[in-house]
Amino acid sequence: MKEEAVIQVENLTKKFGDFTAVNAISFEVKKGEIFGFLGANGAGKTTAMKMLIGIYKPTSGNAQVASFNVYKNPNEIKKNIGYMSQKFALYDDLTVKENITFFGGIYGLSRSQIKEKTAQLIEELNLQETVNQLVGTLPLGWKQKISFSVALLHNPKIVFLDEPTSGVDPITRRQFWEMIYETANNGTTIFVTTHYMDEAEYCDRVSIMVNGNIEALDTPKKLKKQFNVVTMNDVFLKLARSPSLTLPFGKGVKND
Amino acid sequence: MGIKIENISKSFKKIEALKDITFNVNDGELFGLIGPDGAGKTTLFRILTTLLIANEGTASIVGFDVEKDFQKIRNIIGYMPGKFSLYQDLTVEENLKFFATIFGTTIEENYDLIKDIYIQIEPFKNRRAGKLSGGMKQKLALSCALIHKPKVLFLDEPTTGVDPVSRKEFWEMLKRLQQKGITILVSTPYMDEAALCDRIALIQDGRILQIDTPEEIIKHYPKTIYNVCADNMYKLIESLKKYTHNYNVYPFGEFVHYTDKRIDFNPNELLHFLEEQQLKNIQINKTQPTIEDTFMELAK
CATH class of the missing domain: 3.40.50.300 (P-loop containing nucleotide triphosphate hydrolases)
Known part of the structure; x- marks a missing residue:
């Protein structure tokens, strides 16, 4: 079971006019794997991820995500994945409970399922005291844990995390990674996009994108050995050149 | 000034x-x-x-x-x-x-x-x-x-x-x-x-x-830190948390930073314990503390 691929990407390409943002990338991600998707600003990782979650239509190439095709069934993909970003996680003006109800509804859960899930989350995250508080009043670490759980409400096959732990205090960050390990151990695939190399160190395997291409893909241990360095940060520095200096046009511009 | x-x-x-x-x-x-x-x-x-x-x-x-x-x-x-x-x-x-x-x-x-x-x-x-x-x-x-x-x-x-x-x-x-x-x-x-x-x-x-x-x-970090790794990170963390002598268990990238309560800690004892927990490819090695270790120790 563990070897089953839940993301299969083959020569996936995205062009914006003359500019190739993602250049024929290929890789596979297995069930229950924690996969790190790394790259500098403007390397193409956001564009690649948007194709994988069914938001952008690829220019060419192919990809299957949670056994659905990115051209034919982008909406099925959206139903079968979870997404959590550091920048946007939960509605600050809603209570914890209202957020769970809202996102449960969006993900198509029935009322009884939402009720059940709410009770389960209160129990697991010890939210008895906070469930009726506005999310905006909670510490960042709490928000992160709740929003991760909310991204898992509909039991997705894959959950996409965008810089999930940046700025979080070191102890909470570790509690968060423990949640991720547990989720992966239960068979959910974790796809982490980040340019924080300390997050990369926690992944089973990582890919590094440079100028639209995947330049490296392996376990952090093997990559460090291959480049003869001690941290993923050093691996990254050896691979990635500064986008603002080497690229004449396009990459220096925000592409979202 | x-x-x-x-x-x-x-x-x-x-x-x-x-x-x-x-x-x-x-x-x-x-x-x-x-x-x-x-x-x-x-x-x-x-x-x-x-x-x-x-x-x-x-x-x-x-x-x-x-x-x-x-x-x-x-x-x-x-x-x-x-x-x-x-x-x-x-x-x-x-x-x-x-x-x-x-x-x-x-x-x-x-x-x-x-x-x-x-x-x-x-x-x-x-x-x-x-x-x-x-x-x-x-x-x-x-x-x-x-x-x-x-x-x-x-x-x-x-x-x-x-x-x-x-x-x-x-x-x-x-x-x-x-x-x-x-x-x-x-x-x-x-x-x-x-x-x-x-x-x-x-x-x-x-x-x-x-x-x-x-x-x-x-x-000034008060303890000796050990880098521990095994083939299943989730089970490794669970096992280390079960180990009664643990002082701190913190995931740290591909390793877990482990500190023990005892002064006369023998890593081989921990190795045996982890083997009993069915973990494979276990490695336990001393490592240097980082600023983050110190931060967590002080913030506890």
């Missing part, structure tokens, strides 16, 4: 953002304020840059009091806020010109100071600031903060949202600015950047946990 902070406290309604903060930054020092989001870093920066008044305590910048002499301070400091605060609709060059004019100077007059940095974005000088990438915005913001040749530079999370390549370049720029005699107070949530500062203050929940050089802070 540098920066003097004495018993500064600040509350917003019920929230105590800063609790009795005291420390000095020496003249010409590169000083790091290290802590997670919500630790109080920005509040302290706003007090020191005269944008906010503390409830208690005093602070001075090169001898000027942050309350009484706020106008003098504003002329001699450069401040780069955490949030990009330049004019998005002005071009790169227009922004720089604007800040130079406000401070009664010109780009030409202080070009030497910003040359290293500005030269990298100069090819895009006619582009609007809002259209720049994160790394380029950061270089422009730094150029604008430097254009009046400040004595003290305040940088609030300058590397947040910036990739490792730009981060590295940024720290190299800071070192060069320091060599030109500018005192720098920089904040960051990234513990790995602590090692690049002369001295650091670790801050969490509005309180200073420790102040020292990065080397001294690491030296």
Whole structure:
């Protein structure tokens, strides 16, 4: 079971006019794997991820995500994945409970399922005291844990995390990674996009994108050995050149 | 002279953002304020840059009091806020010109100071600031903060949202600015950047946990840390948490940082225990503490 691929990407390409943002990338991600998707600003990782979650239509190439095709069934993909970003996680003006109800509804859960899930989350995250508080009043670490759980409400096959732990205090960050390990151990695939190399160190395997291409893909241990360095940060520095200096046009511009 | 902070406290309604903060930054020092989001870093920066008044305590910048002499301070400091605060609709060059004019100077007059940095974005000088990438915005913001040749530079999370390549370049720029005699107070949530500062203050929940050089802070870590790894990270963490002698169990990238309660800890005992838990490919090796280990120990 563990070897089953839940993301299969083959020569996936995205062009914006003359500019190739993602250049024929290929890789596979297995069930229950924690996969790190790394790259500098403007390397193409956001564009690649948007194709994988069914938001952008690829220019060419192919990809299957949670056994659905990115051209034919982008909406099925959206139903079968979870997404959590550091920048946007939960509605600050809603209570914890209202957020769970809202996102449960969006993900198509029935009322009884939402009720059940709410009770389960209160129990697991010890939210008895906070469930009726506005999310905006909670510490960042709490928000992160709740929003991760909310991204898992509909039991997705894959959950996409965008810089999930940046700025979080070191102890909470570790509690968060423990949640991720547990989720992966239960068979959910974790796809982490980040340019924080300390997050990369926690992944089973990582890919590094440079100028639209995947330049490296392996376990952090093997990559460090291959480049003869001690941290993923050093691996990254050896691979990635500064986008603002080497690229004449396009990459220096925000592409979202 | 540098920066003097004495018993500064600040509350917003019920929230105590800063609790009795005291420390000095020496003249010409590169000083790091290290802590997670919500630790109080920005509040302290706003007090020191005269944008906010503390409830208690005093602070001075090169001898000027942050309350009484706020106008003098504003002329001699450069401040780069955490949030990009330049004019998005002005071009790169227009922004720089604007800040130079406000401070009664010109780009030409202080070009030497910003040359290293500005030269990298100069090819895009006619582009609007809002259209720049994160790394380029950061270089422009730094150029604008430097254009009046400040004595003290305040940088609030300058590397947040910036990739490792730009981060590295940024720290190299800071070192060069320091060599030109500018005192720098920089904040960051990234513990790995602590090692690049002369001295650091670790801050969490509005309180200073420790102040020292990065080397001294690491030296004072009270325990021996072991890097432990095995083929299943989740089961490894579960097992280590079950082990009755554990002092701390923290995932740390591909390893777990393990510390034991006992002084006469024998790693072989732990190895046996983990083998009994059906873990495979177990490795246990001594390792050096990091700033992050110390931070967690102090913040517990």
